[in-house]
Amino acid sequence: MTVPALEADALGKRFGRRSWALRDCSFRLPAGRVCAVVGPNGAGKSTLLALAAGLLAPTEGTVRVLGAHPAAARPRVGFVDQDKPLYQQLTVAETLRMGADLNPGHWDADTARRVVAGGDLDPDRRIRALSGGQRTRVALALALGKRPELLLLDEPMADLDPLARHELMGLLMGEAAAHGTTVVMSSHVVAELEDSCDHLLLVGGGTIRLSGEIDDLLAAHTRVTAPAAADLSPHEVVESRTTGRQLSAVIRPSGPLPDDWRTAAPSLEDLVLSYLRNPAAPALTPAPETLEAAA
Numbered sequence: 111m112t113v114p115a116l117e118a119d120a121l122g123k124r125f126g127r128r129s130w131a132l133r134d135c136s137f138r139l140p141a142g143r144v145c146a147v148v149g150p151n152g153a154g155k156s157t158l159l160a161l162a163a164g165l166l167a168p169t170e171g172t173v174r175v176l177g178a179h180p181a182a183a184r185p186r187v188g189f190v191d192q193d194k195p196l197y198q199q200l201t202v203a204e205t206l207r208m209g210a211d212l213n214p215g216h217w218d219a220d221t222a223r224r225v226v227a228g229g230d231l232d233p234d235r236r237i238r239a240l241s242g243g244q245r246t247r248v249a250l251a252l253a254l255g256k257r258p259e260l261l262l263l264d265e266p267m268a269d270l271d272p273l274a275r276h277e278l279m280g281l282l283m284g285e286a287a288a289h290g291t292t293v294v295m296s297s298h299v300v301a302e303l304e305d306s307c308d309h310l311l312l313v314g315g316g317t318i319r320l321s322g323e324i325d326d327l328l329a330a331h332t333r334v335t336a337p338a339a340a341d342l343s344p345h346e347v348v349e350s351r352t353t354g355r356q357l358s359a360v361i362r363p364s365g366p367l368p369d370d371w372r373t374a375a376p377s378l379e380d381l382v383l384s385y386l387r388n389p390a391a392p393a394l395t396p397a398p399e400t401l402e403a404a405a
């Protein structure tokens with residue numbers, strides 16, 4: 111069994127005395143995956159990424175990164191924070207030179223230059239004079255230039271225009287595939303993640319509500335249309351709505367479904383939205399014994 115890129119065990123983070131941002135999070139992300147982290151505002155996504163990056167310490171439980179403590183793994187990890195902190199007084203070229211100085215022996219100048227060049231950025235422009243989207247480009251160039259084994263990206267595409275999102279997502283996925291990089295990326299634009307991600311963590315109410323390979327999660331759920339009086343009780347119900355004489359639901363079937371029910375496979379966006387609309391829907395995460403067996 112190869113070492114997972116990221117593993118959390120009963121991980122929790124509390125800010126102040128009572129406010130738990132995350133609690134009892136357990137999951138395992140195999141190396142080489144591209145993982146989407148989704149969830150509503152305030153769900154705990156940024157907290158989870160900051161714990162993995164070693165910028166926050168857990169209040170309880172553990173998080174291991176590339177088999178090591180997050181602080182020890184930091185040289186092998188690239189992190190793009192939601193705020194994209196950069197040195198405002200440096201120019202774009204000076205920032206990339208700093209990247210090269212900080213990562214001797216494993217700085218990929220060509221990739222960093224390509225990320226920046228895609229935005230037609232003047233290398234002599236100071237960071238403080240860049241737009242939000244241009245700063246994102248420089249932050250991504252620094253993170254990718256480091257050639258990390260694990261790339262943690264907190265809403266990396268949020269302030270990019272649609273063309274730039276498309277271009278940078280393509281470049282990111284190409285780099286990840288070429289080097290076997292594990293990518294963990296939070297986003298609110300689920301439709302955009304469908305083609306690029308193969309693993310999902312859905313965070314809600316400070317805990318993990320869905321975790322696993324996207325294909326497995328989709329296969330475990332069915333959208334059904336049935337007569338309004340249909341009995342859903344044998345199944346796990348994520349959401350159900352009745353309009354007139356018809357019922358539409360997303361369920362996790364626990365056995366064969368009646369012949370008069372129409373069924374369809376949900377899309378990733380459909381699945382995520384159904385969980386977001388229904389915070390009380392039962393979670394689907396690997397059982398602790400499954401995680402232990404895989405260790």
Ligand SMILES: Nc1ncnc2c1ncn2[C@@H]1O[C@H](COP(=O)(O)OP(=O)(O)OP(=O)(O)O)[C@@H](O)[C@H]1O
Pocket residue numbers: 125126129130131149150151152153154155156157158
């Ligand atoms: N430094 C902090 N001090 C106190 N509370 C915090 C701090 N950082 C985060 N929180 C709280 O922890 C919870 C989770 O916040 P977090 O930023 O991780 O959510 P998020 O899922 O990334 O949200 P968004 O989608 O809005 O970016 C929120 O209730 C937030 O108010």
